[in-house]
Amino acid sequence: MFICCDDLTPRIGSFGDPVVKTPNLDRLAKLGVRFERNYCQYPLCAPSRTSLMTGLAPDTTKVWDLNTDFRKTVPADVVTLPQLFQKNGYFTARAGKIYHYNNPSEIGTPGFDDAASWQACSYPAGYDRTHDEGLVTFYASQEKIFAGMAAAQYNRAAARTSHPDSKSLPWSHGGKGPSGIRIAQDGRTPTLPFSKNGDLGIAIAGHASDGGDEVMTDYMVAESAIAMIEEHRNDPWFIASGFFRPHVPFIVPSKYFDLYDLSDIQLPPFDPAELTAAPHLAYLSSNPNYGMSEQQHREAIRAHYAAISFVDAQVGRLLDAITRLELSENTTIVFWSDHGFMVGEHGQWEKTMLFDASVHVPLFLAGAGVSAKGKACRRTVEHLNIHPTLAELCELEGTPGNLHGRSLVPLLSNPDAPWEHPSISQVGRRIGTGPVMGYSLRTERYRYTMWGENAAEGEELYDYESDPHEVKNLAQSASSADLKSKLRDSLERISRSRKASGV
Template sequence: MDFKGILTCMCFLLGAVRGRKNVLFFAVDDLRPELTCYEGQDFPSQVHPPIHSPNIDKLAAKSLLLKRAYVQQAVCSPSRTSLLTGRRPDTTHIYDLVHYFRDLGGNFTTIPQYFKENGYISAGMGKIFHPGSASNHDDPISWSIPYYHATEYGWESKKKSWAAIPDDELKDKPLVDYQIAKQALKTLKMFAKGGPHEGTPFFIAVGFHRPHLPFVFPESFLQYYPKNSVKLPPNPYAPSQMPDVAWSSYGELRAYADQNRLNASGGINTTLPDTDILELRRAYYSALSWTDSLVGQVMEELKTYGFENDTIVSFWGDHGWQLGEHGEWCKHTNFELATHAPMMVHIPGMTDNGIVTEQLTEYVDLFPTLVEAAELEPMPLCPENSSEIELCREGTSLIPLIKNPKGLWKDAAFSQYPRTANRTKVMGYTMRTNRYRYTEWVKFSYAPKYKPDWDTVFGVELYDHGSDPEENRNVAYDSTYAALRIDLSVKLHAGWRAAIPPQNEQMKVL
């Protein structure tokens, strides 16, 4: 090819890049799907005040709203690593808040990295990867420009589990999430007319911390939740027949000084004082609404700069959260309240009128969805051992659900959580089907095998959501469920690959 031909080709490629849809990528920490747009059978709480989430609800109204999306492990780093690589914990080998997936799992391509490698400028701020050693300090290879973290002014401390800060006191020392939102606005401006990156497609990831502990927010947000509107959870005790290994003593909450003074053990069938529970629930809701307001600011700026009609917007919470149901707090379990989290995707021209699906979806599905929505080269399905393969997926693109929200789809979602029982390493594998949640806690071998021993069982759980949506009764040992338990066990052991229906290109493997 002569010089003129090369130049023509380069111009064509540059034009193709410039014509691509942008991506705005929201992440929110510890957000259960207690949003107004989730009202209905998939709402996590029967007892609640009206939830004030107008901005997220507005986004949901023009998105593919995934009513039943499940994380692959209900704790920050494993969940985020799984979503960002499109691979499950037993592939990433990340089960804690310390280790880095590139050291233990493989040199896997991440979502922002893939967009960066395809001509986008990727910019990150706040909490996207789990910070520190768990991501080698925000996985530098994923970003085109220096990563942004806000300045802490002492509002977020271990002294108090929640705090409503007078709004006036925040003018000179703003909360971290306010700073993150402002950084998002500055970053969008860089791609607007006259900005240094005008015309270049962007991948902007905005990670908000609240409603993660401590629940810190401007005092004015208490107005949405009058004290008399907040109620106690209806089920303050652990599920009947629950195996002890399923329980978490919520040390994350008890570590705060105000909670530590209560001398709560975190033990099974113990509860916090009613006044404390009500305060924590009210504070969580207020922090949620604070984050909602910041999402609204960023979305409004997206519109102001004229990006609204050519920007894919994804929104997700990194896992659910327990607010005193079962006497349980935080995440760190395999219960519905911990594994079920909000996720939605807006794709201009495809979801503008809003699409709601009740199909079972998983967080590993987001990576291939964004790739297909942006019309990039599709990702192949990972083989059984993908440690040496940089780019592949263990989820399924959600685009078919836009075309048919009730169409043929996977019939189970898989999550897991590690424990130690009787000095033995244990992994709790849980599976959500349309009606049931089935869990087996089994012996687990870490490096180099990373495999379960299905024959060494420390506990089994089966919850029938048809009659028990709050998971109050473990019926795994009920004789009337004996045949079903066998069937569900076989399905759990077969794993996620056996749950995906054949869908032409979806099933191509490297």
């Protein structure tokens, strides 16, 4: 059972969050190992998901934006994770978002899917997409968001370094295809019309819906996955459930908003001096919290928490189905998110940054094959590890030899086993007409980040033991020179090896 959600840093009870209510993810934590220091390769949907599903780093897949099709940029014989299961006799299927979708505008379509990965797919659209988008409250409007990004003097979304073989898709952000009809990124599927509020994929907005769980898209995603499991319960299967929340807009039934009192919401600490502690490319916006008032900030975080709790309820339904169908003994369960989501740390929101909250991602491995049940692993791991881990755990044949990650299987029996492998994350910027890439190395204690070739656009160095909120950038400290040099050498060596392999 392969479960994914969109835009979730580990704001989960079992990870120590004091406010958010996630009883089902907490239940999952008791069934296996929770990886408390897991990081994505790229804090943007398409690059992150492509990297995880292929087991290859973004500089190998050449997917740095939302438009590039990895099938045109990597060898034709690349074997995705579900394809590997398929080749080993498993039924493979997905419900909802696993590969890239423009969320929420492409809900109800195949998104930017990889057809070779699946034998069956389900992509429902619920009341949240068809009705509630016209009712959202804007905590920060798109105009304020774009203004803050413009002031930061670079393009928000990614490096936009399109591979020569990729083509620009005019409908990729809700535009119109040749016939004038709005179509999805597959170039064929008509999409639902926008509400009066337009495309809500960026705006910080939410709505406490009057609809029940059963009419929401993510409920339908879980329902589809459960139906597939029931149909194939006697077969080997790899079934993926991709939830669209807690991505904006935060539209979930009102009862999930009612779980949270605004007075209980804790705002991240912020000092305006933080906006100059790191190189300017480190930030997405120069306008702290997009100019939200404290009240709007609290309401936005409450809506985000409500969306997390709603997704948690759907995870619970999947776990209940496994128990009801008596499949617990031989089902391995994976839960992950594509990237993190900032809610005011350093005055920033959303993703596409290399601060911890933007690239820190929950990972659970539970059920069959996991003996260290209820344990936390504090080793630094990354999304690239998931492909080889499941291949080893399920004893699959024909595992590609060029995968960039390492199997986590030793940590599933002993979460404290020796593990000397850092994680690498990256994100692109554009300054004027030129792309700039930032690379970041995370160890159990430190993060080193370099912006631009030879760190021409600046560096960051944080010691999380003494500075858990990344307030003190030690990159220019003479006393940290040797440490910085060691971390930079490691970052450059690993990045070079990943660029050179897999192609």
